[in-house]
Amino acid sequence: MIKILIFASLREQLGCSQLSLDEGEYPSSLFALKEKLAGKGDQWRAAMTSNRTLVALNQTMIRQDATLHPGDEVAFFPPVTGG
Amino acid sequence: MIKILIFASLREQLGCSQLSLDEGEYPSSLFALKEKLAGKGDQWRAAMTSNRTLVALNQTMIRQDATLHPGDEVAFFPPVTGG
Amino acid sequence: MEHRNQTSTLISVQQEDFDPGTEYQQLENSMSVGAITTFTGTVRNLNLGDQVGGLFLEHYPGMTEKALQAIVDEAQQRWTLQAVRLIHRIGQLYPGDRIVFVGVTSAHRKEAFAACEFIMDYVKTRAPFWKKETTPDGDRWVDARDSDQEAAERWR
Amino acid sequence: MEHRNQTSTLISVQQEDFDPGTEYQQLENSMSVGAITTFTGTVRNLNLGDQVGGLFLEHYPGMTEKALQAIVDEAQQRWTLQAVRLIHRIGQLYPGDRIVFVGVTSAHRKEAFAACEFIMDYVKTRAPFWKKETTPDGDRWVDARDSDQEAAERWR
Secondary structure, three states: OEEEEEOHHHHHHHOOOEEEEOOOOOOOEHHHHHHHHHOOOHHHHHHHHOOOOEEEEOOEEOOOOOEOOOOOEEEEEOOOOOO | OEEEEEOHHHHHHHOOOEEEEOOOOOOOEHHHHHHHHHOOOHHHHHHHHOOOOEEEEOOEEOOOOOEOOOOOEEEEEOOOOOO | OHHHHHOEEEEEEEOOOOOHHHHHHHHHHHOOOOEEEEEEEEOOOEEOOEEOOEEEEEEOOOHHHHHHHHHHHHHHHHOOOOEEEEEEEOEEEOOOOEEEEEEEEEOOHHHHHHHHHHHHHHHHHHOOEEEEEEEOOEEEEOOOOHHHHHHHHOOO | OOHHHHOEEEEEEEOOOOOHHHHHHHHHHHOOOOEEEEEEEEOOOEEOOEEOOEEEEEEOOOHHHHHHHHHHHHHHHHOOOOEEEEEEEOEEEOOOOEEEEEEEEEOOHHHHHHHHHHHHHHHHHHOOEEEEEEEOOEEEEOOOOHHHHHHHHOOO
């Protein structure tokens, strides 16, 4: 199983803050996961293809592709605005 | 009369912290004053010709020449080291 | 790098307010310093011309501390620092409230200034916090600023 | 420039110690801010490898305040600042003692950082203070550093 978290404006746009995908339900790579999620509808497609959407794998921001393993936590969020 | 002040290491080198020059004793310009003071001896010549020696006229640092007027305060000092 | 072991670091993500005077005192006590630089960010009541009534700071629990630690680690690799203190508040805040505090001590002022500004620039662009403002026209998410991105990029 | 009238400025040259926490509080109270940057310089006990037992800060009374005011004025012309606080101590100081404090508040952090560092760089090169150190080998005047000159020159 992998856990997917969504934050801030992206969470509101997608109407979803968290979802889990069981073994077999998620692809082997991060980029493939984005493609899969993009298939969930127009809003999801916009979010997953936007170059503004940031990705964190296991709580570290990542830009390149990566292999997914059971227990991974993937997060999607808009540009940060703290400080 | 003009007042001449000397600070820090320069004061110690010259063995002088302050001197006054009466009307007629001082020339009409700052650069001429430096030349006059340089004539007071080797230490004074070294101090007045060194490009490390800073000059303030009436409590404002100055690099160019200036006309001297009665009541002026001229200060000579080494590079500052506060802060 | 040996100096990294000597650096005292404290990072907090908290809803509670903090006292900059106390934080300052602890920085000063932490070691025999030379230069102490602090930055405090507070909620302004005007943003892009609208009156801001309040601010909600959402964050990504778990990643937040990790991201802040990575930023402080990088600062310690770049400069020789004695102590670093970083506090970031979360939750509901109001105009005038403190949001963030960065304190850095170093033997030299140039390093203290650079590290403090670097940490702020990276917090602004790499730590998972999001501001939602309350305005007379309703709530709105604060947009990320290009100027923050540019500020962060000059450290590369 | 209209904003200059709104800037609150306080400059002190004094033998007495100061409390950075109190100074910080007054900066924060001074106006509705956004960014507060402070710098505090303290006496290090090592300079160029020798143990420093103490430090005497000579200054040029009369010119000192004028020079500091000119530095703060220039900072206010360059950046939009809300408040500036500058304290410089004189006389006999010991390792760990505070020497100088600069506090700047502004709506934006970039301006607060720049103005604070600018003021320090200019104090280091344009304000008439001279340090004489006490070391095991006797007293000696501290030499001006090229790095301070270079730091000041980058603001031209």
